[in-house]
Amino acid sequence: MTLKKNIFAMGNEAITEGALAAGARFYAGYPITPSSEIAERSSIRLPQLGGMFVQMEDEIGSIAAVIGASAAGVKSYTATSGPGFSLMQENLGVAVMGEIPCVIVNVQRSGPSTGLATKPAQGDVMQAKWGTHGDHGIIALSPSSVQECYDLTIRAFNLAELYRTPVILLADEIIGHMREGYCPHLPKEIIERKKPLCANRDYKPYDFCGEENEIAPLAAFGSEYITRINGSGHDESGNACGRLDNADKFIRHYHEKFQKNRDDIIETKSFDLQDAEYAIITFGCSVRSGKAALKLARQKGIKVGLLQLVTIWPFPYEQVAKICEQVQGVVVPEMNLGQIQGEIRKVCPTHCSLWGINRVDSQMITPYEILAKLEEAAI
């Protein structure tokens, strides 16, 4: 195995290469700025690897085709932005309830609606969690560099396969279109979905009780097993089931399978937090401003650290609570009106002040805006 060398590339390019490195071989999507480079590159790269690309009639169909292809055993992905992500919400629920692994890249742009069509934002944090109706858990990861675009896309596929779930890669225009060096190394680990080992007639695609991580094995269409995938209320076999106790069991499962595996799913990165009296907690493109602000503040003698939320959902409450306990104040820069800050507030003790730095004018938050808040706090 040759070691790959560093290349200079756009985030969207690294996302595509990450998907291919993870073993994805099917893409269905509908073009939308700022995600289209993922579709364009996938249309060239997938057939080179024997995979398949199809441009669907809309994003409703795109995510449906992705789910269908995954049920047929092929790792699948799509990429979109705001308006397209909104259209995907209904069938995202099919992937949740049908427990079909897939990866949805949302390169966030300004909203609501068509918004400032090509401009960056980080406003889909809550939509990623609650966009599709009903109670359920979800996994969302947010890259802050081109390297993370590559690494987290691979991780997104691994988590999708391991937990039989859609995983959202919550990127943003700044990271998707930014160019910097990254290394498309061979993945340390590639996880494939668990396949059944039982006798054919005993196979039940939704019988999670007693399984490792509470995840039932998934046989692909065309295997020696009969697989019944169902987005309506169903029993362990995938048969329609209107029993209320059954609904209770499964809806709790869509939530609890993430809660029980929080330690494995959640990833955060800490910078200079050991002696910190103040913390910056942020994600995605705003991490870059946060890191620059950290440096400036440290030069001025303010003891600041930074917690990067790599996993956005399930939300890293424990990790955030620990930092809030330690410091006197937390600054949360985000290109929305406080979606992450609201989650932090849930676990922030009274002794810790909480400030948001919020922009929705599609301008990146500057390090100086963060610095000003830290200086004000430290006086």
Next chain:
Amino acid sequence: MNYMDYLKTQDFPLFWCGGCGNGAVLGAIVRSFAALCYSKEETVVVTGIGCWGKADDYVTTNSFHGTHGRALAFATGIKLANPKLQVVVLMGDGDGVTIGGNHFIHAARRNVDVTAILVNNYNYGMTGGQYSGSTPLNSITSTSRYGHIEEGFDICQLAIAAGAPFVARTSSDDPLAMQRFITAGLNKKGFSLIEVIAPCPTHFGKNNGMRNAADLMKWVKERSISVARAHTMNEEELALKLIMGILTDTEREDYGSKYSRVIAAAQEGRRDIK
């Protein structure tokens, strides 16, 4: 194979009302599977949401029960990911050509190798008999109490115009024609559509003075003509007629086959797919 092998008889009785056309269509489908000796493991029945969309509850093959109107889009992914699978898509007129109209025309145009069996009962059975994109002008439905002011689609013509290589129409009281067309559709490489006109006595029938399935089928029969007869009639005479039979049967390379040439070109470093 025996057609009963494809039926989940343990889940009978069927959920559908007495006089509903769905049971007969399901019968024709499993008979076609049996005639073609389909392996259950290599067959996927994809359904939408509606009364007809519950048909997957009763088959023993693989199944995929998704969302209202999106069955063809799910089926597209299933078929493209594994071309060895026989992918059969069951949709109502609401599913197929109303909420799912966009997927319908594009699946036909794209020529994905799946067989769509669309049961047209001229209304939304499941939700209480509201009008759909195929409801005829002047019909009474739960949401057109003064008479429907829109024209309904001719579903077969829509599929033909969109490029479907195989399109046939029959009614649920003609089991032989259903089986013949479904078998032909399953054998067809490319997108095939079989529209089955079926009674919904509970809503469409009741709302329009046709209390039982026989009355409804009489109404259908009165409007039905064969493809051969249709050739002898002019446009005016054909208005409001239902042409029954195989309306189109042509050869057109399907998306999956074409795409394998894209793969070959990409792997050989060519930019043309000759």
